[in-house]
Amino acid sequence: MEIGTKNDTEKNKLLLEKEKERQELEHVIDVLKDRAIDREDKNKQLDESNEKKDIKIEQLREKLENMLILKEEFLIKISVLEEQNSSSSETNEKQQNEIKYLEGELARLENELQIIKYKYELQNKAIYGLTTEIKQQKVEMNAHFNNLNKKLEMQSEESAKVITMLENFSGAKDDGRNVNIQTEQHVTFSLNQKGGHTGVSAERKVVPVRIFNPQIRSNGKFSISLSKRTAVNRKDQQKAE
Structure with a gap:
């Protein structure tokens, strides 16, 4: 849905x-x-x-x-x-x-x-x-x-x-992407297409959250970072470099 x-x-x-x-x-x-x-x-x-x-x-x-x-x-x-x-x-x-x-x-x-x-x-x-x-x-x-x-x-x-x-x-927009509504005391995970980084934030009020579909690589896998420095799949990252 x-x-x-x-x-x-x-x-x-x-x-x-x-x-x-x-x-x-x-x-x-x-x-x-x-x-x-x-x-x-x-x-x-x-x-x-x-x-x-x-x-x-x-x-x-x-x-x-x-x-x-x-x-x-x-x-x-x-x-x-x-x-x-x-x-x-x-x-x-x-x-x-x-x-x-x-x-x-x-x-x-x-x-x-x-x-x-x-x-x-x-x-x-x-x-x-x-x-x-x-x-x-x-x-x-x-x-x-x-x-x-x-x-x-x-x-x-x-x-x-x-x-x-x-x-x-x-009715809100965020760079053409959909906006999701997260209610009180929900932890919000936001994905950034540019660097594949994951931001984690805990909100206690209603906030707009950017939602999008991550890009799938040619090998059928996609990378999601747990922090700004460490990637989930280092092999894919090294191959890409």
């Missing part, structure tokens, strides 16, 4: 991987956006429900105040009637019946007041609980959404850098 084709394959593979990761993140964000829309709809419904409950609570509060006033009036009437009875030498049956009636109404009023107070407390707790839950859900959703957005931005920046790097190296 030619070097250029191999590089293109590696480039395409890397780009596909980055694109797949980006699409997965975008899919997650789209799902979260849909959930956020649903949550907003539910929040709107809850807000409307809370407004209705606020109205109901206000009605209960007014009713409670009115019944407390009525209770106070009953107590005053009962107190007056009892005082009249105690000061009178004769038993007033009409007053006694009125006292019993007022006491019955007062007991009924007390029961109704307890129910109203209980409903009032429940409504307040329900609204407080819903409001707290909505706020908490909004905070969690926004935090999760922001984290995914940051990941997507980082992924996009990383992909853009990789694409730029690959495009720069794939």
Whole structure:
């Protein structure tokens, strides 16, 4: 396989991987956006429900105040009637019946007041609980959404850098020869046609490397030097001299 084709394959593979990761993140964000829309709809419904409950609570509060006033009036009437009875030498049956009636109404009023107070407390707790839950859900959703957005931005920046790097190296030329890409921590062997010498270098970053096919001699052998002074095949070198 030619070097250029191999590089293109590696480039395409890397780009596909980055694109797949980006699409997965975008899919997650789209799902979260849909959930956020649903949550907003539910929040709107809850807000409307809370407004209705606020109205109901206000009605209960007014009713409670009115019944407390009525209770106070009953107590005053009962107190007056009892005082009249105690000061009178004769038993007033009409007053006694009125006292019993007022006491019955007062007991009924007390029961109704307890129910109203209980409903009032429940409504307040329900609204407080819903409001707290909505706020908490909004905070969690926004935090999760922001984290995914940051990941997507980082992924996009990383992909853009990789694409730029690959495009720069794939378009590079070195005296008309192909350029190979060596990645981090790879040892690079470069061959020089002029002297048949071999240069060895250890690179920890992406570098262009000159690649070419060495010349084959008439005897079917070719020489590759391990250093600038020592050749692999001294006999061929002596014959050539």
